[in-house]
Amino acid sequence: MDTRRERMITTKWGEFMIIVMQEKATPQDVEDVVNRVKKFGYTPKLMEGEFRTVIAALGDGRDKAQLQALESLHHVESVMPILKPYKLCSREVRRENTVIDVNGVKIGGNTLVVMAGPCSVEGLDQLMQTAKACKAAGAQILRGGAFKPRTSPYSFQGMEEEGLKLLRTVSDETGMPIVTEVMNPREVDLVHQYTDIMQIGARNVQNFSLLKEVGRLTKPILLKRGLSTTIEEWLMSAEYILSEGNNKVILCERGIRTFEKATRNTLDLSAVPVAKDLTHLPVIVDPSHGVGYWQWVASMSKAAVAAGADGLMIEVHWKPEEAFSDGPQSLKPEKFAALMVELKKVAAAVGREL
């Protein structure tokens, strides 16, 4: 962490903005913008074309919103940032992959990590049986929701602290580290006591208060991509966590919202190679939420591994047809076990282990 803070202080924050003047801009207009750029502490450089003048503004970019405000001027057409807005999570600041250790399970290394378990914790039996089956099939980490973000206030909202306790019990019994979601800054301390990895769900990817809060912890954070979050915005949300001091962030693609109706979401697997290129953080995939129907989870799991994902998060339920939530997308334990066998082959084909 200290290293991270040091890195943050010593990182050069060069900014490079391109300000395009309107075609009709006069020399006075250009001078006006040049002066404003200087006033904001940037160095202006002019480039005059036949029809437009373009002004480059160079300087420190920690807050470039101010420069962007110049777009409101009549004689300015647009203000475009040239550099990426995230720093601490970028490959340019750290070339090598970040590998996160969770009680001995390494996430982001050559061995793939599979997190499996039910959508919601529903009871001890359900959780214990499912966990044991998942472990036997090769899953290293147990997933299960105790606080559930549900579209309807009338839907099951999770077992809350009782669910956390069940997760802890099953984790102690099986030796599997657990990952569970936290939704409320008020509950961060509570969830932190029980879990090994804290999950920030898709709907909270831009819940900046929550991001800051978990950024002050030392346990790893699994950050799901939002339904309509660009990859850049997702990395900015990771940057919130890193900038508070916690650099143990695992990114998780889980599908974005598009016009397509056959699947619950559109799993954007290209986000895997793109994010792996732009950042040093591990990237895993949740195909269950991505497609929404168990029939297509196996295909997309294999595709995710082939695309270069560092792991998977898969919903497994002993009786999907009686699940309190997300039954249609849950695999039965035997189907999950069969999938794990296939996944090992695909992993090997792309030089990874499982």
Next chain:
Amino acid sequence: MDTRRERMITTKWGEFMIIVMQEKATPQDVEDVVNRVKKFGYTPKLMEGEFRTVIAALGDGRDKAQLQALESLHHVESVMPILKPYKLCSREVRRENTVIDVNGVKIGGNTLVVMAGPCSVEGLDQLMQTAKACKAAGAQILRGGAFKPRTSPYSFQGMEEEGLKLLRTVSDETGMPIVTEVMNPREVDLVHQYTDIMQIGARNVQNFSLLKEVGRLTKPILLKRGLSTTIEEWLMSAEYILSEGNNKVILCERGIRTFEKATRNTLDLSAVPVAKDLTHLPVIVDPSHGVGYWQWVASMSKAAVAAGADGLMIEVHWKPEEAFSDGPQSLKPEKFAALMVELKKVAAAVGREL
């Protein structure tokens, strides 16, 4: 509020689900589903076609996630709810428009409400001058952010409590009620002390912890639509607030995320007549975030009024080119005043006052 709770208890929650069997389903499969439907407490009714059997499940729908889980069965093709999932905010439960009174300003009545002011509170002078100009032009409510949800952790995050105090000071001086955003359940009490309307921003529309928290207050809540929230989901978020006891919810359309790049978002004005049809709550529009550039705010403000909106939320800044946030979409006070004159004419044309 008591009325609301009573309404909630006495409301009939009839549910009507359609379960479509696979073409290859056997009579045994159909019987299996029929038995499961009964076990969940619903009454099954069969409809046999030449190629498919369809089963209707009738009953109480407070939690229909369980029935949906039947989709995971091999012999079931799909499970479709027929009725709307929201109740308390629906027109079917309450025919007449809800009108919300904020210190004498009525929202949802025949007179349109205009909320105007800067994106962020930046200082006393900025806020006071802008507020006075907005009031002089006819705005009834002052907007201003003290806690700012920003994509980047390095951007200005708002003046926080100091900003709230400035809002209170300016409100007391001008007599304008204020609306300001709350992002964190931990800060709900603090913001509640200072503001007249609590705003839930687009990124928190499915922050269910926050929705429940503000649902227990008595002050009105302005609920923005999320960037990728369907109208139905938006109403479900309103339902969260109503189901906790607070029925003073103002809906605010502010643009959704699409592939279009010329505007910051795509302002979905059809959400106005649709939401007005489906719910009894007031619906206003924020064209500033919708389009993202001041040049197009006037056109879209007029369009929103013509579409039937109950009011507008417009960003006004005395010096947009120096704004700490959202400069490009802020109107100067004189442009705002000119717009108000035009809006009065459009309001009159559709039988509303301003």
Next chain:
Amino acid sequence: MDTRRERMITTKWGEFMIIVMQEKATPQDVEDVVNRVKKFGYTPKLMEGEFRTVIAALGDGRDKAQLQALESLHHVESVMPILKPYKLCSREVRRENTVIDVNGVKIGGNTLVVMAGPCSVEGLDQLMQTAKACKAAGAQILRGGAFKPRTSPYSFQGMEEEGLKLLRTVSDETGMPIVTEVMNPREVDLVHQYTDIMQIGARNVQNFSLLKEVGRLTKPILLKRGLSTTIEEWLMSAEYILSEGNNKVILCERGIRTFEKATRNTLDLSAVPVAKDLTHLPVIVDPSHGVGYWQWVASMSKAAVAAGADGLMIEVHWKPEEAFSDGPQSLKPEKFAALMVELKKVAAAVGREL
């Protein structure tokens, strides 16, 4: 037309591309790009920042795809065009509004134009009665489809030439000019014989063969925006028509495809002020396809006029519940007449006539 060709030849086609080098680019890499820029006939200008070098390429931009190919180089991060890709349809080439005269009906002037009629031509009675009712209510132009683009091959495909003849008959009887769709380059001549305005439907907005074909005609073209066409791409499709010699293009916003399900499409009314700013062509709105349900057509028609549209295209059917296509979105004649009364008021409120 000659003027247009002249304009095309004498228009200055200045291009201004920004080439951002990778952070790790060496001086040799920069020189390599500089040489390639020169080879493509552009003038390179260097701008060196602390972390990046940026190269501006100035020159003639008629085909800038070649410069874009430099993005494939390892040491180049991105290539960004600064200027707009359309010329002939842009406000920069022609400041004043284009007004198109169709047998005395002026489109793009101060008086709004309403095109109304059934989705499909279904028979003489249906068309004649509907046309007379539309005319009596104040519509100036008759719409009706003879060739119908249908998602399903098993749906009614239109009355084809017989439908065109009915349109002509009704036009002659009522004196209303007609607008009808052409889908196939092979049928352009046929449709051209009968119609006054040729419509290019949303699904053909990037059917470049068809665009070139109608670009060689002299009759006006109504160009609908595609379901997933950006405003810029839509203008590029208009540019195809103008660059072939036909500058009588009417743009028509009709809704884009988003995740929202309550409406058939999402009517993007902000496209009206944006397109009016960027181009000199008239812009009208089709709220019927935009929302897909007659209940919301009136609100969105009024909103379109308030947003600054130059006209509307509205589906009217004498018996919507028996329509061969698009029944749910068609207004009955009496509802259309009532809407026209309201539209006159909104038009007056924004300084337009109807």
Next chain:
Amino acid sequence: MDTRRERMITTKWGEFMIIVMQEKATPQDVEDVVNRVKKFGYTPKLMEGEFRTVIAALGDGRDKAQLQALESLHHVESVMPILKPYKLCSREVRRENTVIDVNGVKIGGNTLVVMAGPCSVEGLDQLMQTAKACKAAGAQILRGGAFKPRTSPYSFQGMEEEGLKLLRTVSDETGMPIVTEVMNPREVDLVHQYTDIMQIGARNVQNFSLLKEVGRLTKPILLKRGLSTTIEEWLMSAEYILSEGNNKVILCERGIRTFEKATRNTLDLSAVPVAKDLTHLPVIVDPSHGVGYWQWVASMSKAAVAAGADGLMIEVHWKPEEAFSDGPQSLKPEKFAALMVELKKVAAAVGREL
């Protein structure tokens, strides 16, 4: 083909529509709908719930648009089709996979097919060298565009017939069958003379005139998914071709349009297992257009194979930095060869050959 027509005639076209009445509907309203359903030739079945009546309409569904028109009635809330709208291309009509033979290359069987080559045909040398390199690496089919759909009228539009001749020459020399795009119904005969597979591009997926035209040919058709086409609509476009008599359709996923900007499109790999489930037609993937940058083509190619695709279409160019079109997304021959080695391993891992 005769078999197909026979199949079409003998296929049972059962339709099953669900008509949901408004809550306020009276018994007279229900009777009205029942009578209309009968008039349209369907058999109505009633299901009365506590709050709603639902009417099922059973019958022949070749044109169900008429039933949908009932949605325009005041007392009807919605009309929902229960069965899939496509028939000839559905798994329900034909269980076994369709395998298409192109001069000995089998598409849709256990062996994967790779189509590779430049975006545009630019000259003999370019095409011949690229083709030979692709063949040496294991590609079976040569791709290359002679007619190019370009957003800008000022961009290179393809070598047209000269390009077709070059494709033929290179095909004869290398023995690779070719696939090339046809855009205009007028050019179908011309392209048909030269090519082995006719490609319908993404922008023409709903160019129904073109679909009908190629549906009358006997050569295979490669049908790309449109930028905003749902999987169901894409299959309906295939149905257009099949219903004209040509059942040799190869589906090609190539990315859909979303809000994401890091990639050119969002490659929807879940479309592979979904389409393979719903239809008996082969499904291949074009990762080049999907991501738009060569850096991510290899990852997504491997993912496509792991997802179950029957083949790939990949852009390869000997000098991407000088390509007339799509340079940034083209692989150099040596990178393509390296990818083919990796693909063989992934194919083997999922039980396929290459």
